[in-house]
Amino acid sequence: MPELTERAQFLLKALTERYIRDGQPVGSRTLARDAGLTLSPATIRNAMADLEDLGLVSSPHTSSGRIPTVLGYRMFVDTLLSVQRLDDSVVERLRDTLNIKKDSQNLLQKASNLLSDATRLAGIVTLPRREHEALQRVEFLPLSDKKVLAILVISDKEVRNSILHTEREYSASELQQYSNFLNEQFGGKELSAVRALLVSELRETRENLNRMMATALDMADQVLGEAEQGSDYVLAGQTNLMEFQELCNVSTLRHLFEAFNEKSQILHLLDQCVENEGVQIFIGEESGYQMLDECSVVTAPYTVEGKVLGVLGVIGPTRMAYERVIPIVDATARILSAALNSRD
Amino acid sequence: MPELTERAQFLLKALTERYIRDGQPVGSRTLARDAGLTLSPATIRNAMADLEDLGLVSSPHTSSGRIPTVLGYRMFVDTLLSVQRLDDSVVERLRDTLNIKKDSQNLLQKASNLLSDATRLAGIVTLPRREHEALQRVEFLPLSDKKVLAILVISDKEVRNSILHTEREYSASELQQYSNFLNEQFGGKELSAVRALLVSELRETRENLNRMMATALDMADQVLGEAEQGSDYVLAGQTNLMEFQELCNVSTLRHLFEAFNEKSQILHLLDQCVENEGVQIFIGEESGYQMLDECSVVTAPYTVEGKVLGVLGVIGPTRMAYERVIPIVDATARILSAALNSRD
DNA sequence: GGTTAGCACTCGGGCGCGGGGAGTGCTAAA
DNA sequence: TTTAGCACTCCCCGCGCCCGAGTGCTAACC
Numbered sequence: 001m002p003e004l005t006e007r008a009q010f011l012l013k014a015l016t017e018r019y020i021r022d023g024q025p026v027g028s029r030t031l032a033r034d035a036g037l038t039l040s041p042a043t044i045r046n047a048m049a050d051l052e053d054l055g056l057v058s059s060p061h062t063s064s065g066r067i068p069t070v071l072g073y074r075m076f077v078d079t080l081l082s083v084q085r086l087d088d089s090v091v092e093r094l095r096d097t098l099n100i101k102k103d104s105q106n107l108l109q110k111a112s113n114l115l116s117d118a119t120r121l122a123g124i125v126t127l128p129r130r131e132h133e134a135l136q137r138v139e140f141l142p143l144s145d146k147k148v149l150a151i152l153v154i155s156d157k158e159v160r161n162s163i164l165h166t167e168r169e170y171s172a173s174e175l176q177q178y179s180n181f182l183n184e185q186f187g188g189k190e191l192s193a194v195r196a197l198l199v200s201e202l203r204e205t206r207e208n209l210n211r212m213m214a215t216a217l218d219m220a221d222q223v224l225g226e227a228e229q230g231s232d233y234v235l236a237g238q239t240n241l242m243e244f245q246e247l248c249n250v251s252t253l254r255h256l257f258e259a260f261n262e263k264s265q266i267l268h269l270l271d272q273c274v275e276n277e278g279v280q281i282f283i284g285e286e287s288g289y290q291m292l293d294e295c296s297v298v299t300a301p302y303t304v305e306g307k308v309l310g311v312l313g314v315i316g317p318t319r320m321a322y323e324r325v326i327p328i329v330d331a332t333a334r335i336l337s338a339a340l341n342s343r344d
Numbered sequence: 345m346p347e348l349t350e351r352a353q354f355l356l357k358a359l360t361e362r363y364i365r366d367g368q369p370v371g372s373r374t375l376a377r378d379a380g381l382t383l384s385p386a387t388i389r390n391a392m393a394d395l396e397d398l399g400l401v402s403s404p405h406t407s408s409g410r411i412p413t414v415l416g417y418r419m420f421v422d423t424l425l426s427v428q429r430l431d432d433s434v435v436e437r438l439r440d441t442l443n444i445k446k447d448s449q450n451l452l453q454k455a456s457n458l459l460s461d462a463t464r465l466a467g468i469v470t471l472p473r474r475e476h477e478a479l480q481r482v483e484f485l486p487l488s489d490k491k492v493l494a495i496l497v498i499s500d501k502e503v504r505n506s507i508l509h510t511e512r513e514y515s516a517s518e519l520q521q522y523s524n525f526l527n528e529q530f531g532g533k534e535l536s537a538v539r540a541l542l543v544s545e546l547r548e549t550r551e552n553l554n555r556m557m558a559t560a561l562d563m564a565d566q567v568l569g570e571a572e573q574g575s576d577y578v579l580a581g582q583t584n585l586m587e588f589q590e591l592c593n594v595s596t597l598r599h600l601f602e603a604f605n606e607k608s609q610i611l612h613l614l615d616q617c618v619e620n621e622g623v624q625i626f627i628g629e630e631s632g633y634q635m636l637d638e639c640s641v642v643t644a645p646y647t648v649e650g651k652v653l654g655v656l657g658v659i660g661p662t663r664m665a666y667e668r669v670i671p672i673v674d675a676t677a678r679i680l681s682a683a684l685n686s687r688d
Numbered sequence: 689g690g691t692t693a694g695c696a697c698t699c700g701g702g703c704g705c706g707g708g709g710a711g712t713g714c715t716a717a718a
Numbered sequence: 719t720t721t722a723g724c725a726c727t728c729c730c731c732g733c734g735c736c737c738g739a740g741t742g743c744t745a746a747c748c
Binding site for chain 4: 039040041042043046060061062063064
């Protein structure tokens with residue numbers, strides 16, 4: 001990263017802020033007025049030429065003002081940005097909305113809506129990863145006609161059930177035996193571990209197991225298979241993106257929306273944010289995905305009991321109000337984490 | 345509806361088909377060549393002038409070809425359309441995809457995808473209405489720490505559960521008593537009836553009821569409240585709509601997509617289709633919703649055991665290939681109904 | 689009478705032109 | 719080092735232009 005004189009930094013900051021504000025390339029005259037410095041446009045022009053040489057700004061054509069490059073934005077958010085303190089009322093609102101007691105799916109949807117409302121961008125929240133969930137308990141309930149309801153208690157917040165199709169009818173007490181067996185064997189273990197154990201056990205001892213055991217294992221495996229489905233996310237406020245000039249041509253929008261539907265690419269990007277804690281920002285091409293070339297993504301992981309469960313964030317044009325967006329994403333992540341933790 | 349000479353009908357049909365094919369206003373010369381009739385452009389012009397007087401076609405400006413009006417489309421789909429017979433392979437594909445055994449949520453999503461894929465438009469499927477579902481059984485399971493898992497068995501296909509927060513801990517046997525009571529009282533009744541009964545019973549006899557009954561009713565009410573959430577739909581292939589010239593300006597798209605997110609208006613429209621059986625079509629303004637002015641909606645209800653559960657369909661530009669779309673929507677509705685019926 | 693050829697007319701779209709404006713780089717002076 | 723001055727560049731916008739496609743009307747034709 002090249003070193004800049006204080007003035008150059010100041011100008012880059014002013015230019016970027018101005019450009020973010022009204023989306024027009026910023027000229028030397030405007031900047032001179034804007035910056036508050038008592039410098040003539042000519043001086044500014046010299047400084048801008050330097051910034052251009054360093055690759056921090058560029059001009060769309062010969063005689064127009066400058067706009068920040070990706071590198072310019074990078075420096076802006078990394079070292080120049082003065083992050084706004086969040087208005088208490090906003091925090092209050094976030095907290096209020098997320099503190100209602102609801103199932104987590106609903107909570108994430110709410111969070112996504114909040115993000116998109118507060119930033120006027122698209123909000124995104126990944127569903128919690130399931131890998132490290134532990135199996136608390138399994139219960140089986142007989143339904144009519146060779147069907148069994150399996151209930152998988154993962155925590156006091158997460159319960160999943162699935163309907164199994166069996167080859168014969170089972171009595172309640174018989175099913176009770178099975179679940180007892182499974183709970184004894186696997187209760188408290190991580191789902192992935194349970195699955196692995198089940199598979200190996202099925203392979204090793206299938207011949208020797210009596211019919212009951214085999215069925216129990218089959219059932220559990222069937223349920224686990226469903227429980228460990230692929231990751232996903234909830235999205236809100238995509239339409240907000242249609243308000244921005246720079247995204248407003250149909251082909252750009254189409255690629256973006258197709259990526260939203262496709263999910264895999266976006267998920268892959270968000271997955272990278274799981275490791276780093278705190279707010280993380282991808283500017284334009286940095287994401288490595290073409291459809292996001294003119295977008296920035298601001299993310300933060302959310303946690304329960306210290307473990308990162310998922311990622312939330314916003315997607316918007318590179319020209320977004322970072323100083324407002326960053327604290328919102330940050331706060332939402334914290335508050336969502338708190339809500340997930342404290343729920344009784 | 346005005347009566348038309350055979351020739352006028354033929355010309356309207358040819359014109360509409362042509363316009364649907366390539367989206368350009370159709371001129372007399374083109375139509376003369378296209379129609380297969382050995383008529384000169386001048387003759388066609390006369391006939392077109394008549395059609396215009398009847399409000400069936402219009403020209404965007406003085407010297408351009410004609411395009412069908414909403415009325416023209418209406419006559420086209422009602423009396424002129426030669427619906428294509430569906431290719432068997434397509435039916436096969438529909439049937440294959442919908443016959444996998446999956447929970448209904450998943451099935452509807454699949455159906456929506458199929459619709460959008462097969463028509464290259466946006467597919468939509470409303471979630472089944474819940475009103476007439478009967479409560480088969482309720483079970484309670486103690487979780488740790490003053491929490492109780494309530495399981496609501498609605499049918500062999502639908503099970504919902506929710507976690508209740510109680511004021512004290514309950515033993516398994518105590519909970520068993522509650523569920524027995526509820527099952528005796530309400531088993532087999534419709535959810536709405538159950539709810540009504542509960543409310544009145546709570547009001548009338550609250551004072552006299554012992555604590556157990558009250559808790560049981562509270563619990564059940566809490567669960568039912570969640571179960572009877574508002575209606576909803578699954579959507580697929582919105583991005584397909586971005587391919588059409590006539591929808592391709594950002595503001596039109598925005599209104600459309602906002603309506604998709606909003607859901608209430610679209611749902612209201614779809615609700616109208618529940619009553620009529622078979623395929624139903626709204627062309628342009630006919631829907632009564634502004635954001636659909638340049639769109640048509642083709643719907644068909646799907647049923648289980650003769651009862652209409654929901655509606656599916658597609659949304660696309662008025663200029664859509666009705667003769668292809670209609671049988672696809674029709675077939676999908678039938679096949680989805682069959683799949684929902686036959687699932688074991 | 690229905691059909692057709694001919695003709696004048698209309699309108700949208702594409703193209704080139706020219707002027708104005710915003711902004712630049714360079715040079716030379718303060 | 720900063721600044722004023724100046725020539726230059728390029729976008730944008732409006733204007734006039736022409737071309738082509740298509741129309742309506744009229745008059746002739748079968």
